[in-house]
Amino acid sequence: MAGCSGGPGRASWPGHNRAAHRILPALTLPGRMRFLLVFTLFVLSAAPAAANPVREAAPRSPAAIEAAVGKLLGRMTLKEKIGQLHFPSLAFPHEPQIEAVRRGEIGAMLNVVDPRYIKAFAAAARDSRLGIPMLYAIDAIYALKITFPPPLAWAATWRPELAETASYEVAREARAVGVNWTFAPMVDVSRDPRWGRVIEGAGEDAFLASAFSAARVKGYRRGGLATSVKHFVGYGAPEGGRDYTGTEISTPELLDRYLPPFKAALEAGSETVMASFNTINGVPVTMNRALVTDLLKKRLGFDGFVTSDFVAIGELVNHGVARDLEEASVLAFKAGIDFDMASGGYDLYLARAVADGRIKMTDIDDAVRRVLRVKYRLGLFDQTAAEFDGLPRAVDEVAVRQSAREVARESFVLVKNDKAALPLTSSTGTIALIGASADSAQHDHSWWGPAGHQKPETETLRAALEKRMRPGQTLIFEPAFADPCGRELKDKTAAVAAAKRADVVVYNVIEDCEIQGEGVSRAKLTLSGRQQEMLDALAETGKPIVLVVETGRALVLAEAERQVDAILIAWHPGTEGRTALAEVLTGEVGPSGKLPMTFPRSEGQIPISYNLLPTGRPFTGSRYTTGYIDEKQTPLYPFGHGLTYTTFAYDQIVLSEPKMTVRGEIDVDVDVRNTGSRAGSEVVQLYTRQLVASRSRPVKELRAFEKITLKPGEARTVRFRLKAKDLGFHDDAGRYLVEAAPYKIFAGGSSDTALAADLLVTRD
Numbered sequence: 201m202a203g204c205s206g207g208p209g210r211a212s213w214p215g216h217n218r219a220a221h222r223i224l225p226a227l228t229l230p231g232r233m234r235f236l237l238v239f240t241l242f243v244l245s246a247a248p249a250a251a252n253p254v255r256e257a258a259p260r261s262p263a264a265i266e267a268a269v270g271k272l273l274g275r276m277t278l279k280e281k282i283g284q285l286h287f288p289s290l291a292f293p294h295e296p297q298i299e300a301v302r303r304g305e306i307g308a309m310l311n312v313v314d315p316r317y318i319k320a321f322a323a324a325a326r327d328s329r330l331g332i333p334m335l336y337a338i339d340a341i342y343a344l345k346i347t348f349p350p351p352l353a354w355a356a357t358w359r360p361e362l363a364e365t366a367s368y369e370v371a372r373e374a375r376a377v378g379v380n381w382t383f384a385p386m387v388d389v390s391r392d393p394r395w396g397r398v399i400e401g402a403g404e405d406a407f408l409a410s411a412f413s414a415a416r417v418k419g420y421r422r423g424g425l426a427t428s429v430k431h432f433v434g435y436g437a438p439e440g441g442r443d444y445t446g447t448e449i450s451t452p453e454l455l456d457r458y459l460p461p462f463k464a465a466l467e468a469g470s471e472t473v474m475a476s477f478n479t480i481n482g483v484p485v486t487m488n489r490a491l492v493t494d495l496l497k498k499r500l501g502f503d504g505f506v507t508s509d510f511v512a513i514g515e516l517v518n519h520g521v522a523r524d525l526e527e528a529s530v531l532a533f534k535a536g537i538d539f540d541m542a543s544g545g546y547d548l549y550l551a552r553a554v555a556d557g558r559i560k561m562t563d564i565d566d567a568v569r570r571v572l573r574v575k576y577r578l579g580l581f582d583q584t585a586a587e588f589d590g591l592p593r594a595v596d597e598v599a600v601r602q603s604a605r606e607v608a609r610e611s612f613v614l615v616k617n618d619k620a621a622l623p624l625t626s627s628t629g630t631i632a633l634i635g636a637s638a639d640s641a642q643h644d645h646s647w648w649g650p651a652g653h654q655k656p657e658t659e660t661l662r663a664a665l666e667k668r669m670r671p672g673q674t675l676i677f678e679p680a681f682a683d684p685c686g687r688e689l690k691d692k693t694a695a696v697a698a699a700k701r702a703d704v705v706v707y708n709v710i711e712d713c714e715i716q717g718e719g720v721s722r723a724k725l726t727l728s729g730r731q732q733e734m735l736d737a738l739a740e741t742g743k744p745i746v747l748v749v750e751t752g753r754a755l756v757l758a759e760a761e762r763q764v765d766a767i768l769i770a771w772h773p774g775t776e777g778r779t780a781l782a783e784v785l786t787g788e789v790g791p792s793g794k795l796p797m798t799f800p801r802s803e804g805q806i807p808i809s810y811n812l813l814p815t816g817r818p819f820t821g822s823r824y825t826t827g828y829i830d831e832k833q834t835p836l837y838p839f840g841h842g843l844t845y846t847t848f849a850y851d852q853i854v855l856s857e858p859k860m861t862v863r864g865e866i867d868v869d870v871d872v873r874n875t876g877s878r879a880g881s882e883v884v885q886l887y888t889r890q891l892v893a894s895r896s897r898p899v900k901e902l903r904a905f906e907k908i909t910l911k912p913g914e915a916r917t918v919r920f921r922l923k924a925k926d927l928g929f930h931d932d933a934g935r936y937l938v939e940a941a942p943y944k945i946f947a948g949g950s951s952d953t954a955l956a957a958d959l960l961v962t963r964d
Contacts, residue, residue: 259576268581269572273565275330278551280304281568284332286547287507287539290317297321304328307571308335308381310510310542315591318378322588332572333580337381340374340425341400342366345656346600346775350752351385351416353611353771355402355796356842358883358907360415366607367416369600371423376593380578381426383474385416387461388431391807393797394441396720399752399772401436403796404809404839406457407902410464417468426578428507429465430474432485432496434458438478441806442721446479452895454480455930463500471504471574475537477512484519486512487528492536505570507539508532514543525549530558538567597656605776610881612784613769613793614843621744621765623787623845624704626670632702633677634695634738635731637710637750638662640684641778658775661708661748664782676702685713686729692737699741706785707738707764708748716752716772725756725803732759739763748781754797758836769793787845792881792907794842794950801836804828810839810951811898840885840902840950846876846912850955853947859960862938865923866959870947872918874910881909884918887946887953888927893939897929900951924961 259268273281283300284307291297294317300306301324312318318336325334342348348370354363367385374382386400389409402409413429420427434454438445449458462473475492476485485491486508496502513532514525522528529545530553540546553559575581614622624631641658662677669675680695682688686709699705712728714720726732738745745764749755750772761767768791770781783789800808805828819827827833849872856867870884886904890897904920922945928938943959 265573265576268576269569272330272332272572273569276568277304278554278561278564280330280332281564282546282550283307284568284571285539285550286544287337287541288544288547289510289542294320298324301325301334302327304330304332305547306334307332308337308539310337312336313338313374313377313379315377319588319591322378322583323585326585333575333583335381335426335575335580336379337383337428338374338379339384340370340379340382340420341384341386342370343774344370344373344377345595346373346597346604347655348604349608349611349771349774349777350399351401351412352399352403352752352796353773353793354416354607355408355412356613356769356771356793357607357610358408358794358796358905359610360411362607362610363412364415364419364422365603367419368423369603371420371425373595373600375424376591376595378588378591379425380580381428381472382420383428383430384420385413385427385465386430387413387465388434388436388476389458389461390436391798391809392437392441393725393754393800394722394803394806395436395438395443396715396717396722396753397436397443398754398797399716402461404798405796405811405902406460408796408905409461413461414464414468417465417470421469421471426471426574427465427469428472428474429462429470431476431478431509432462432473432506433476433491434480434485435476435478437807438721440721441723443719444478446482449480451932451934452930455934455936462496466500466502471577472539473502473504473506475506475508475512477509477515479519484512484516484521486537487516487521487531487535489535497536503570504574505538505567506536508537508541508543510541511543513537513540513545526552529553533559533563533567538570601776604774605780608773608777608780609784609789611771611773611793612781612791613795613841614766614791614845615769615795615799615837615841616761616764616767617843617845618765619744621704621746622768622785623790624706624746624785625787626673628703629672630674630676630702630704631665631669632698632705632743633662633665633675633708634680634699634705634734635708635710635748636679636681636686636690637684638706638708638748638778639677639679656775659779661778661781664779665706665785668782668786668788680734681730685710686727686731686734687712689730689734692734695734696737696741699738699743702743705738705741705743705745706748707735707745708750709735710750711752711755711772723803725753725800727755727757727760735760735763746785748785754795754799756800756802756836758801761836769795790845790878790880791842792844792883794840794883794885795837796839798835798839799837801834802831804831805835808835811901813896814899838950838952840883841952842883842950844876844880844882846874846878846880848880848882848910848949849873849875850948850953851915853945853955853957855945855957855959858958859962860924861962861964862924862940863964864961865921868904868920868922868945868947868957870918870920871915872908872910873915874912877912879909879911881907882949883907885948885950885953886920886922887951888922888959889944889946890927890939891942891944893929893941894937895929895931900946902951903927927961 283305289310402412437447516522516528526549638661678695678698682690746766747764815826851871854869887900
């Protein structure tokens with residue numbers, strides 16, 4: 201389940217923990233053994249005689265909350281304190297867990313989404329000696345009942361406010377059943393689409409990811425959920441794109457590329473953080489004190505709590521840094537992991553570690569204080585039995601659906617449109633719709649929604665297009681495949697025959713339903729199953745082909761690109777997505793999405809991103825310059841790319857001043873015109889490059905963006921505020937530097953833009 205631009209601080213980052221660790225063979229996790237020794241001296245010494253507390257109004261101010269936390273902490277036994285750090289998943293039968301809650305031995309429950317169970321756990325918590333309320337957590341990320349497009353698609357809208365709305369609606373649905381904590385947002389920056397979890401983030405750029413990170417936190421919180429920004433930190437750079445494998449990340453890379461979205465989430469108010477469960481530079485994050493305590497808690501000032509990922513503490517044994525679950529639990533706790541998700545190690549072993557001095561009671565108190573602080577801030581101590589009795593609460597489904605459709609509409613990215621193949625107009629007589637996924641509503645890719653939750657009706661693309669056929673138009677449909685995911689062909693001959701009868705072919709393909717999300721890395725990123733084989737046959741008809749691609753990652757579409765006239769990246773569009781897709785295909789709504797990830801020409805180009813470092817031998821085509829001998833150097837589609845049903849011209853970029861100091865700021869004006877025949881939306885993007893620096897700097901870095909809508913012939917000047925303090929970077933010691941240097945300022949409709957102006961940054 202796991203799981204802001206960097207401030208100009210000058211303090212040195214403490215660096216990675218490179219202490220030597222014993223190399224041990226992988227061991228299987230021990231079962232949940234209960235030891236008879238309960239350390240009575242610790243339990244009884246702090247056990248005042250008390251019944252259920254009289255509930256008082258919960259404090260609101262920070263000072264009052266801290267006072268209440270301290271007062272409550274003073275009343276808790278060691279067992280109750282450790283109980284607040286114990287976070288198991290719902291078990292069946294669950295009655296033993298109910299009793300553990302009643303004894304104050306569980307602080308939160310995972311995967312409890314049935315209101316009946318939440319009511320039972322809440323009642324048990326009220327019946328406990330101190331009546332401390334619980335957290336109820338699930339992966340409510342982009343779906344509970346209504347499925348939105350996934351977060352990667354949210355980033356493709358380039359409108360963070362839409363991500364905030366989507367998060368808000370998902371949170372409202374989750375809160376209505378009693379859930380109060382979500383494991384979101386995932387903000388891991390990744391340049392590797394082989395890694396399946398790119399679907400859950402905002403793509404390859406730290407600036408874009410930071411904007412969406414903050415928006416998502418605000419949305420979930422506004423909808424009533426606590427958030428857990430994840431996976432801190434560097435999970436998005438696994439070696440070879442293989443999920444769960446280690447990463448090697450330098451200090452500047454960590455602080456400049458991977459940390460900013462986390463900082464943005466914390467500044468937006470994220471109450472909790474989920475630690476990553478991979479290694480960074482050989483040290484598992486779950487036991488990495490330099491990252492969890494020194495960087496997150498101290499340098500960033502985070503005062504909420506840090507949770508492990510699912511059974512990640514026990515997985516330290518498999519990492520070869522702990523002999524058993526007990527040793528793993530001590531290592532994780534001492535690193536700063538406050539909450540133990542599902543491994544059970546804290547529940548079993550922390551008391552013994554306190555008894556023999558391996559863990560200090562003051563550290564236990566700090567972890568518990570963080571948990572209680574979050575619960576007070578969320579207002580959980582104010583909740584009454586009546587509030588739980590009212591579960592589940594009704595949510596306006598119409599409003600949620602409207603939001604889901606709006607997000608889907610703006611997320612679709614038109615990456616190719618030769619000969620104006622799109623939109624489908626009234627002059628298009630016969631349209632052949634090919635692909636079983638176009639007639640299926642079962643695969644909405646809501647992996648992150650709770651298992652077994654009933655999904656509402658979803659209109660298929662076939663049904664949505666049929667409704668939009670004008671007089672004289674005909675839609676003929678052939679599934680081609682035996683299943684919606686294109687694994688097996690059903691009737692290729694019939695599909696080809698339909699294409700031959702049509703004026704245009706709309707071929708709907710989908711990334712195989714089981715190969716996106718967590719634990720699903722791919723070595724080959726071409727169309728999955730037998731979908732390319734079907735495209736080969738359709739291409740032989742010579743008919744214009746519109747390729748609609750439902751995917752949760754960037755794919756390798758080089759072969760398909762040569763065979764079709766138009767390509768629309770639809771991501772996984774969700775409950776309202778096929779209706780929105782029909783609107784865009786028929787021109788009711790124009791496409792306006794832009795790619796948040798670079799689409800490579802081949803897997804050999806990965807990892808790939810627009811903001812690469814320059815090389816001493818730039819590509820010229822000769823042998824001794826950087827590049828490949830068997831592939832082009834450019835991506836198939838660059839970061840920020842996306843077409844519309846109109847065209848835009850960028851006339852000029854004007855700086856308010858040609859120079860500024862390292863403490864200064866300037867305005868950047870970009871003139872944009874709609875040169876086409878219909879209204880359209882464009883994302884105006886601003887990039888910079890530091891031409892001379894103390895270390896090599898990227899060829900372009902995104903600094904600002906704005907989505908605008910222009911009528912035919914309309915022009916607008918878009919103004920951006922550029923601050924010198926935002927142009928800096930970190931050195932090997934973790935210091936943030938803003939250097940006096942010459943810069944290029946670029947503006948355009950994608951990262952592949954040449955329109956530029958010169959800027960000189962000077963010393964004070």
